[in-house]
Structure formats: C-alpha cells, structure tokens
Amino acid sequence: MSARFGARLVVAVTPADVGERVSLRRRLPTGEYSDVVGVLESWSDGVLQIRRRTDELVEVPEGIIVAGKVVPPAPPRRPR
Numbered sequence: 001m002s003a004r005f006g007a008r009l010v011v012a013v014t015p016a017d018v019g020e021r022v023s024l025r026r027r028l029p030t031g032e033y034s035d036v037v038g039v040l041e042s043w044s045d046g047v048l049q050i051r052r053r054t055d056e057l058v059e060v061p062e063g064i065i066v067a068g069k070v071v072p073p074a075p076p077r078r079p080r
Helices: none
Strands: 021-027 033-044 047-051 057-061 065-070
C-alpha cells in the first residue's frame, strides 16, 4: 500500500457496498489525486459507478483507486 504522512491508504470498499455512500481517492494520469464522493451505483467489469449528489455519474476504474471507504449519508441540504 502507499503511505503518506505515516498513514496507510486502504481500500475498504467492496462490491457488497453497492447502494452505500462511499468516498474514493483515485490517482489521475497526471500523478495527482482526486476524490469522488457519492453513492456506489454499480461495480461491474472492473469499473465503479458513483452517483454524486449533483446527480452526475462518475466511472472509476478499480485499478486507479488508492483509498476508499464507506461514509455516512450526506447531511440534508439547507433550503435557499
């Protein structure tokens, strides 16, 4: 596993977590990292589909995930 500031990065998300809200950190081709938070809609053929709260569907190949975990549901949005 990769290490950063003494902390281990762990992928604790599995296909059994479909339907749960997850937070994933992925490594981009540039070498930078990017986070995706949302509901794990599916995990098929090595690709995770994450539905963000904006309703955007993000596809993340499992090979670029460096850390991930199930997180609590999003707090309700405040009316404007």
